[in-house]
Amino acid sequence: MGKRSAFPRKARDLYPSPYSVVPALIPHLGIKRFAEPCAGHGDLVRHLESFGLECIYRDDISTGADALARRSYGSGEYVIITNPPHTRNLMHQLIEHFQAIAPVWLLIDLDWVANKQAVPYLRHCSDVVIIGRVKWIPDSPYTGKENYSWIRFDAGYHGLTRLHNQR
DSSP, X not given: OOTTOOSOOOGGGOOOOOGGGSTTTGGGTOOOEEEETTOTTSHHHHHHHTTXXXXXXXXXXXXXXXXXXXXXXXXXXOEEEEOOOOOHHHHHHHHHHHHHHSOEEEEEEGGGGGSGGGHHHHXXXXXXXXXXXXXXXXXXXXXXXXXXXXXEEOTTOOSOOEEEEOO
């Protein structure tokens, strides 16, 4: 699941979120209700719920739910939290779309922030929570070769980006 790997990518970029990526995010949320529009098999939802968060919506393209077609995930205050497909064109569309609905936390490779393609999106980036390398394949003895982070976008945010290093 990275640029330094010779392994073929999984269909739909379906890499279930391991529990290890969640604890670093929890102190930065502030909101206990969330939507997960790229839920895959629901791993991230289960991990977030184990911290007492309430999932108000979960679905996935595999069940016919197009995250780009949805304009709301309900009433009241909530955030969107997801591990999106990392195919850049689709990921960029999702950033634009989600942040217009609610603040969104996306699990993205940390290098993305340092590339030119990120510039148009960073003006609405409030926080980057560094989590380091992630073990994406449960049976593998190895972690991935990329560092990952939770990145928060909000269309209404226009300030400096706060960097949180959890390591």
